[in-house]
Amino acid sequence: MLAIRRSDERGHASHGWLDSFHSFSFADYHDPEHVHYGALRVLNDDRIAGGQGFGAHGHRDMEIVTYVLSGGLAHRDSMGNGSTIRPGDVQRMSAGTGVMHSEFNASREEEAHLLQIWLLPRERGGAPGYEEKRFADEDKRGRLRVVASPDGRDGSVTVQSDASIYAALIDGDERAVYAVPAGRRVYVHVARGALDVSGARLEAGDAAMIEAEAAVALANGKQAEVLLFDLA
The missing domain is CATH 2.60.120.10 (Jelly Rolls)
Known part of the structure; x- marks a missing residue:
């Protein structure tokens, strides 16, 4: 959904x-x-x-x-x-x-x-x-880079919360897919630009709340910068 x-x-x-x-x-x-x-x-x-x-x-x-x-x-x-x-x-x-x-x-x-x-x-x-x-732009280009997490994995900042934050830069043919862990929900916020989030077109300031889905796809970006939140 x-x-x-x-x-x-x-x-x-x-x-x-x-x-x-x-x-x-x-x-x-x-x-x-x-x-x-x-x-x-x-x-x-x-x-x-x-x-x-x-x-x-x-x-x-x-x-x-x-x-x-x-x-x-x-x-x-x-x-x-x-x-x-x-x-x-x-x-x-x-x-x-x-x-x-x-x-x-x-x-x-x-x-x-x-x-x-x-x-x-x-x-x-x-x-x-x-x-x-x-976090350099090249680390977020066409991929989801974890920037905050409960365990500080992959060099992210450590938060005392049941949440992880990923950042991505998506443009043109670039595509990133997030495999949603079982029982988790996802919140996607478009900081700027525009892109498709699992087929839905989002513009700057738009958000998608996603539940009971196995994956979230980010594609067809137009100079998009996006944050994805993995939440309980």
Whole structure:
């Protein structure tokens, strides 16, 4: 079974400096039909104006993964971490018992475009943690590259959640197939471009929720960048 949710069906918030689309209930956007999908609790498609960002604020009991599409995001947190993440970088922050952090556009002129993902942790009250890894375009070209997983396999960031995240770049004749483990569900989010997901055409911002299927095929891409979530 494959269900499609189109980009314009998402929640939307425009704050001038921040333009954000919410795939699941978040802040002032309440959608009882889309609170979470398995362990996937938040998927925000954020565009942050130059010189702007989120001041110091707290989180707890959440696995937060940031995937940058363009520009750069400067991160600082109460664990002493500080870095700027850019396209190709994947950042994981485990909030656990509590952490403070800030996130600002690293440029004063150019917009930053990113996906902020929250995953429900397997257990509450864990120790806070931080990790970031870089994944080259050639590792995602025409294939699904695991970028986050519970066991940190193949050099991915390690999340304390029953979820794995794969990234792919699909264009032209390139094709990638994901064999879905028994009993798992899949969520596919098109970050940009367009492609077919198991025969259904999806554009930037669209998503597919897939259950009781043995495989998911990504094909006929038009400069597509896509994230695939394997979820319980």
